[in-house]
Amino acid sequence: MSNHDETPKPSGQLALQTLAMPKDTNSNGDVFGGWLMSQMDLAGAIVAREVACGRVTTVAVGGMAFLRPVPVGATVSCYCEVLELGRSSVKTVIEVWVKQYDKEQLKVTEGEFIYVAIDNTGRTRPLPR
Secondary structure (H helix, E strand, O other), X not given: OOOOOOOOOOOOEEEEXXXXXXXXXXXXXXXXXXXXXXXXXXXHHHHHHHHHOOOEEEEEEEOOOOOOOOEOOOEEEEXXXXXXXXXXXXXXXEEEEEEOOOOOOEEEEEEEEEEEEXXXXXXXXXXXX
């Protein structure tokens, strides 16, 4: 017998987890989309830095759609998966999931973030192989 658990689950590794606070909200009381993108960028940078063994910078963000509002007090979890490695670039997909107390974890958004490895002068450098 196979297990037919249809409950969606996050993809990738948990890279960042935080709480949505009142200071992070828009005028409707929901978390501001820009704050959410900032958390995603931080999560992706953490993973890209590990891959690059040093400094990285964000060079592109794409393909985002917000599926539902994020309420204050929710636990916001960013999951990151490396999609592709270039000469100096790390392409990731980052999923954001939220959980409120004893309710189920729900997906809020996902997006592709591309980082480039840089040296101490800010110039592009190759990824270690």
